[in-house]
Amino acid sequence: MICHAYKSFFIVLADNCRLNIINLLSKGPLTVSDLCTKLGYEQSRVSHGLRTLKEHGFVVGKVKGKTREYALEPKLMIPLLKIIDEHVDKYHKQKCKCKCIRWRDMA
Amino acid sequence: MICHAYKSFFIVLADNCRLNIINLLSKGPLTVSDLCTKLGYEQSRVSHGLRTLKEHGFVVGKVKGKTREYALEPKLMIPLLKIIDEHVDKYHKQKCKCKCIRWRDMA
DNA sequence: AAATCATATGAAATAGAAATCATGCGCTAT
DNA sequence: ATAGCGCATGATTTCTATTTCATATGATTT
Numbered sequence: 001m002i003c004h005a006y007k008s009f010f011i012v013l014a015d016n017c018r019l020n021i022i023n024l025l026s027k028g029p030l031t032v033s034d035l036c037t038k039l040g041y042e043q044s045r046v047s048h049g050l051r052t053l054k055e056h057g058f059v060v061g062k063v064k065g066k067t068r069e070y071a072l073e074p075k076l077m078i079p080l081l082k083i084i085d086e087h088v089d090k091y092h093k094q095k096c097k098c099k100c101i102r103w104r105d106m107a
Numbered sequence: 108m109i110c111h112a113y114k115s116f117f118i119v120l121a122d123n124c125r126l127n128i129i130n131l132l133s134k135g136p137l138t139v140s141d142l143c144t145k146l147g148y149e150q151s152r153v154s155h156g157l158r159t160l161k162e163h164g165f166v167v168g169k170v171k172g173k174t175r176e177y178a179l180e181p182k183l184m185i186p187l188l189k190i191i192d193e194h195v196d197k198y199h200k201q202k203c204k205c206k207c208i209r210w211r212d213m214a
Numbered sequence: 215a216a217a218t219c220a221t222a223t224g225a226a227a228t229a230g231a232a233a234t235c236a237t238g239c240g241c242t243a244t
Numbered sequence: 245a246t247a248g249c250g251c252a253t254g255a256t257t258t259c260t261a262t263t264t265c266a267t268a269t270g271a272t273t274t
Contacts, residue, residue, distance in 0.1 A: 031250085031251095032250070032251060032252090033250065033251085043250080043251070043252095044251090044252080044253085046251095047251060047252055047253080048252085048253085050251095050252095051252075051253085065250095066249065066250055066251085067249095067250060067251080068250080068251065068252095
């Protein structure tokens with residue numbers, strides 16, 4: 001009934017690891033080991049996250065020597081993050097107890 | 108690190124039941140039993156879905172006699188669905204084998 | 215006010231996805 | 245060409261979310 005593409009679009013983003021990767025990449029491209037260091041995650045965990053993000057067109061990866069640099073797909077992510085920021089800002093301002101309402105400004 | 112509000116925003120939408128509800132509501136308000144009939148889901152399943160959608164500001168519900176009518180939150184959902192439609196259309200057109208690319212036109 | 219209809223809710227069972235662990239592959243430098 | 249570094253991948257375990265089942269609530273009709 002529902003196209004799987006729609007469900008998977010959200011599943012990909014409904015995950016702390018992948019959201020944190022997006023958060024960091026929203027400030028500029030990074031390599032896998034950069035992401036590991038900044039997030040304190042295992043390399044394998046980050047690679048799995050990036051693979052899923054890439055498979056669904058949220059990020060793109062370039063080989064640079066023996067490292068790989070990942071970046072957000074700007075056409076999709078910029079307007080998407082804007083809508084979500086606005087909603088979370090407006091809707092969760094009262095409800096959410098944590099201080100990190102605007103997560104993209106953090107970390 | 109990531110505000111829970113952002114993760115839960117996507118978790119709410121990463122589910123067939125809730126997506127199908129949104130799909131139907133995008134054509135106009137419906138009661139719980141309308142949704143049950145059209146989706147072939149148990150009443151309890153639909154109610155659980157609606158509760159989650161309501162808690163996160165995706166839908167609103169009005170009491171109408173002994174029934175309750177639910178509708179999409181238009182300020183959020185219209186621009187959101189637009190972005191996702193475009194991405195899925197563009198990105199999954201080749202990859203997805205199923206015919207239902209534009210799920211909001213279906214069912 | 216009792217019965218019934220429409221919906222909500224809690225808890226247990228089930229299904230599904232993520233983290234970890236172990237390993238493999240490709241590039242680079244020596 | 246081989247050793248080392250950066251990253252990817254597969255399978256298992258672990259964790260989390262959804263479904264189901266049973267029951268409660270609240271409005272309406274008789």
